[in-house]
Amino acid sequence: METRQADVSIPLQSSGWGSAAPGPRxxxxxxxxxxxxxxxxxxxxxxxxxxxxxxxxxxxxxxxRDCKLLGDLEGARRHGSRARVANIICSVxxxxxxxxxxxxxxxxxxxxxxxxx
Numbered sequence: 001m002e003t004r005q006a007d008v009s010i011p012l013q014s015s016g017w018g019s020a021a022p023g024p025r026x027x028x029x030x031x032x033x034x035x036x037x038x039x040x041x042x043x044x045x046x047x048x049x050x051x052x053x054x055x056x057x058x059x060x061x062x063x064x065r066d067c068k069l070l071g072d073l074e075g076a077r078r079h080g081s082r083a084r085v086a087n088i089i090c091s092v093x094x095x096x097x098x099x100x101x102x103x104x105x106x107x108x109x110x111x112x113x114x115x116x117x
Contacts, residue, residue, distance in 0.1 A: 030076040031084075032061050032076070033083045033084055033087055034061040036057070036083075036091075037060075037083060037086075038058065040054035040058070040087055041054035042054075047094055047097055047101070053090060056086050057083050057090055061079075063075075064078075064079035064083055
């Protein structure tokens with residue numbers, strides 16, 4: 001009498017409540033960073049009246065949103081990444097300008113306090 005070994009398959013992933021069924025992974029939709037761009041425009045307008053320095057990220061953000069709505073996901077990713085880089089640069093610059101402005105105000109205040117005791 002020959003004994004046959006049963007075919008046993010062991011799943012590599014647990015089939016508990018938190019696991020999802022394996023399947024094709026969809027790439028997340030590209031981001032457009034419109035709110036961050038608007039914040040940069042408002043900050044540049046508030047800091048020195050130089051709102052024009054915040055417009056390039058806003059333009060790239062709007063282009064990314066338009067491409068996403070038209071279905072051009074590659075164009076949306078390209079413009080979205082440009083908007084992200086431009087927003088990072090604008091945010092760093094506006095932070096530096098604010099810090100320098102605060103330091104200058106503190107120096108002026110301290111010198112006037114030392115001259116007029």
